[in-house]
Amino acid sequence: MRTLLILPLLAFTLAACEREDREYRSNPVTAESQEKIALVPLSAGPGGPTEQRSGLGKEYEENAFHISQGQRFYVWFNCNGCHANGGGDSGPALMDDRWIYGGQIENIVQTIREGRPNGMPSFRGKIPDDQIWQIAAYIRSMGRNVPKPAAPGRKDDMSPGPAEQRRPPGEVIDGGQVPPSAQMPQ
Amino acid sequence: MGLTRLVCALAAFLLVWPSSLILGQTQPQPSAPSFAATPEDGQWAIPQKNYANTRYSDLAEINTGNVKNLQVAFTFSTGVNKGQESAPLVVGTMMYVLSPYPNILYALDLTQAGAPMKWQYNPKPAAAAQGVACCDVVNRGPTFSNGKVFFTTLDAHVVAVNAETGEEVWKTKLGDINRGETMTMAPLVAKDKVFVGISGGEYGVRGWIQALDINSGQSVWKAYNTGPDQDVKIGPNFKPFYDSDKGKDLGTTTWPADAWQQGGGTVWGWLSYDPDLNLLYHGTGNPGPWNPNQRPGDNKWTAGIFARDPDTGEARWFYQTAPHDIHDWDTINEMILLDMEWEGKPRKVLVHPGRTGYLYVIDRTTGEVLSAKPFHALTASTGFDLKTGRMQVNAEKEPVNNRVVRDICPTAPGAKDWNPSAFSHKTGLLYIPHMNMCMDWESVEPNYIAGTPYVGAEVRMYPGPGGHMGEFTAWDIREGKELWTINERFPLWSGALATAGDVVFYGTMDGWFKAVHARSGEVLWQFKLDSGIIGQPTTYRGPDGKQYVAILSGVGGWAGSIVSNDLDPRDGTSAKGFVNAMRELKNVTTKGGTLYVFKLP
Numbered sequence: 112m113r114t115l116l117i118l119p120l121l122a123f124t125l126a127a128c129e130r131e132d133r134e135y136r137s138n139p140v141t142a143e144s145q146e147k148i149a150l151v152p153l154s155a156g157p158g159g160p161t162e163q164r165s166g167l168g169k170e171y172e173e174n175a176f177h178i179s180q181g182q183r184f185y186v187w188f189n190c191n192g193c194h195a196n197g198g199g200d201s202g203p204a205l206m207d208d209r210w211i212y213g214g215q216i217e218n219i220v221q222t223i224r225e226g227r228p229n230g231m232p233s234f235r236g237k238i239p240d241d242q243i244w245q246i247a248a249y250i251r252s253m254g255r256n257v258p259k260p261a262a263p264g265r266k267d268d269m270s271p272g273p274a275e276q277r278r279p280p281g282e283v284i285d286g287g288q289v290p291p292s293a294q295m296p297q
Numbered sequence: 298m299g300l301t302r303l304v305c306a307l308a309a310f311l312l313v314w315p316s317s318l319i320l321g322q323t324q325p326q327p328s329a330p331s332f333a334a335t336p337e338d339g340q341w342a343i344p345q346k347n348y349a350n351t352r353y354s355d356l357a358e359i360n361t362g363n364v365k366n367l368q369v370a371f372t373f374s375t376g377v378n379k380g381q382e383s384a385p386l387v388v389g390t391m392m393y394v395l396s397p398y399p400n401i402l403y404a405l406d407l408t409q410a411g412a413p414m415k416w417q418y419n420p421k422p423a424a425a426a427q428g429v430a431c432c433d434v435v436n437r438g439p440t441f442s443n444g445k446v447f448f449t450t451l452d453a454h455v456v457a458v459n460a461e462t463g464e465e466v467w468k469t470k471l472g473d474i475n476r477g478e479t480m481t482m483a484p485l486v487a488k489d490k491v492f493v494g495i496s497g498g499e500y501g502v503r504g505w506i507q508a509l510d511i512n513s514g515q516s517v518w519k520a521y522n523t524g525p526d527q528d529v530k531i532g533p534n535f536k537p538f539y540d541s542d543k544g545k546d547l548g549t550t551t552w553p554a555d556a557w558q559q560g561g562g563t564v565w566g567w568l569s570y571d572p573d574l575n576l577l578y579h580g581t582g583n584p585g586p587w588n589p590n591q592r593p594g595d596n597k598w599t600a601g602i603f604a605r606d607p608d609t610g611e612a613r614w615f616y617q618t619a620p621h622d623i624h625d626w627d628t629i630n631e632m633i634l635l636d637m638e639w640e641g642k643p644r645k646v647l648v649h650p651g652r653t654g655y656l657y658v659i660d661r662t663t664g665e666v667l668s669a670k671p672f673h674a675l676t677a678s679t680g681f682d683l684k685t686g687r688m689q690v691n692a693e694k695e696p697v698n699n700r701v702v703r704d705i706c707p708t709a710p711g712a713k714d715w716n717p718s719a720f721s722h723k724t725g726l727l728y729i730p731h732m733n734m735c736m737d738w739e740s741v742e743p744n745y746i747a748g749t750p751y752v753g754a755e756v757r758m759y760p761g762p763g764g765h766m767g768e769f770t771a772w773d774i775r776e777g778k779e780l781w782t783i784n785e786r787f788p789l790w791s792g793a794l795a796t797a798g799d800v801v802f803y804g805t806m807d808g809w810f811k812a813v814h815a816r817s818g819e820v821l822w823q824f825k826l827d828s829g830i831i832g833q834p835t836t837y838r839g840p841d842g843k844q845y846v847a848i849l850s851g852v853g854g855w856a857g858s859i860v861s862n863d864l865d866p867r868d869g870t871s872a873k874g875f876v877n878a879m880r881e882l883k884n885v886t887t888k889g890g891t892l893y894v895f896k897l898p
Contacts, residue, residue, distance in 0.1 A: 201862070
């Protein structure tokens with residue numbers, strides 16, 4: 112009976128190992144990843160803006176461990192005080208499809224690090240770089256912009272609605288759209 | 298139609314008649330004190346209308362018979378699509394309208410057709426202040442005195458503006474947004490001082506009230522609402538009525554070590570002033586954080602009422618409506634000063650419809666509670682003990698860490714939040730715009746990081762018994778009971794206005810501006826505005842001699858931030874749990890920011 116239980120558990124753990132490749136030494140608070148990204152799809156001259164992503168973002172947002180760590184840090188650093196469980200409060204909703212400052216993980220990392228003018232505090236020097244990436248990965252999971260198996264399941268605290276994993280896959284709309292309050296009710 | 302109205306009026310008359318007949322002989326209705334019952338000048342110079350906070354005008358051109366003919370006289374856009382909680386003021390031939398952040402003050406010229414803008418004054422508050430405003434970027438109004446208009450800005454400045462020219466006279470910085478300090482309240486001016494307080498009870502701000510010199514803007518005194526007696530301005534003249542408020546340095550000893558430093562007790566609501574007693578009355582906000590398990594003790598001097606000497610700030614008495622508050626029950630709601638006969642003796646009273654769900658009648662010379670009667674469905678408390686002045690807390694509804702406690706009534710914004718009631722000098726009744734809601738609450742461990750929220754609770758709210766969320770109630774203070782109530786689908790977040798024409802005004806979050814019969818509660822007229830209403834109606838006599846009624850539309854505030862901040866209705870815990878109850882608001886109204894002024898044809 113016991114072996115019967117242990118075997119699938121072992122199998123699970125091994126399977127998890129595959130996608131849970133990660134660094135165990137965390138970066139110092141001052142270390143800062145550099146991504147070449149733009150805030151708009153528009154650029155001077157032909158073609159889109161020149162961007163270069165290191166691939167770090169993909170590593171974080173496709174990894175269940177990073178996302179669940181991010182979920183923890185999201186509360187730890189009081190993000191939930193201003194953004195609730197993604198629906199927003201004094202800060203904008205993060206689970207919706209509308210992104211003032213870009214909805215790619217690299218944009219979100221930048222938002223957290225630099226802050227934003229209308230009241231988003233800068234967390235530079237307060238949160239270690241890898242934890243910023245983890246939080247950003249978790250935020251990507253709110254609108255289900257991450258693979259389903261990596262998204263968090265139901266949490267222990269008061270349920271604000273369906274868990275990230277059960278949300279339909281989302282899309283990201285960058286920039287100033289028609290404010291949702293001026294749209295037809297869905 | 299005509300007949301039904303007649304029958305309704307008759308029925309209402311019969312309803313009111315017997316009680317006033319029987320009791321009218323034994324005890325008169327409470328009345329406004331003499332300092333608030335001065336001859337009507339046709340102006341509306343401060344949001345409270347007068348020092349007693351009655352929000353009553355003696356103008357009677359608009360009455361129960363003709364109010365149905367009200368029509369729009371002019372409109373004006375504030376240019377800001379956030380929650381408009383402010384009161385339009387009228388002084389002389391000018392109207393003053395204050396927008397939410399970025400707190401633009403407009404002066405409109407009432408002598409010209411269409412009331413064109415005469416000037417605007419822009420204090421340019423820091424944009425980052427928006428992040429540390431707990432409940433939308435609202436402002437509760439400017440105030441006028443001595444040729445100047447005074448108001449607070451979201452980034453914690455107080456400004457004085459020349460009422461004629463719009464020029465800045467002075468501007469004083471009183472708080473730091475990096476510590477979560479903002480300002481949203483309407484100042485009160487008395488004697489030669491401007492009284493203001495700080496907001497930020499959800500950010501671990503240590504609350505205070507200050508008096509500024511009316512001419513220079515310099516601070517004259519500052520009193521904290523937590524901490525050692527010296528900071529709180531408690532000295533030998535402090536004589537609270539109840540024993541639980543007596544003792545040395547209760548502002549530190551009723552807290553775990555140093556917790557008072559982030560203990561809340563902010564001042565963001567309504568101030569009253571009694572010139573005869575020379576006492577200033579102000580409430581104190583909720584203790585921080587919301588999670589009460591972080592702060593065993595009574596948490597003095599949060600969630601209570603102070604009477605202070607306006608000249609020195611010295612505390613005279615204090616009464617705590619929610620000792621060791623467990624549900625975010627600030628005591629900043631309006632305090633209406635009335636004269637009333639109590640058990641055969643005349644008393645100077647202070648009437649306070651509290652977030653706790655009780656309507657308090659307090660002797661304003663001593664701080665003794667004469668009565669506390671529920672005006673909302675209650676599960677959080679089981680009754681009120683007049684001996685100790687304490688409400689009896691229902692132990693079953695006390696928060697436990699990491700457990701969801703269900704069916705707590707009223708909710709975190711309370712039976713009634715900031716939006717002020719009106720007292721009719723004519724009917725002697727109090728008109729209370731309030732809520733009918735309950736909630737689930739889970740306390741979680743908070744983490745203090747300056748400039749970020751310090752709450753420690755997950756909340757979701759929903760309608761109370763009956764399924765509606767708003768109620769407009771006419772309250773008989775003497776009897777301690779309601780006379781009639783109008784149910785509304787959404788919570789009431791607008792103030793009330795009472796007039797000598799026996800018409801009472803209020804607005805709903807789905808955008809209806811209503812005039813009701815002050816005695817029967819019959820809705821006599823209603824008009825749909827462009828957005829939901831959370832503002833304060835006012836009335837005045839225009840330069841043409843006619844009576845006007847003014848109101849701002851523009852939904853928002855804590856209750857309406859689902860619309861004004863585009864919150865996602867899928868997360869019921871957004872806006873500290875209000876979104877769970879307000880999902881439908883998105884389907885019935887959009888953002889706005891428009892002044893509407895009405896008159897008879």
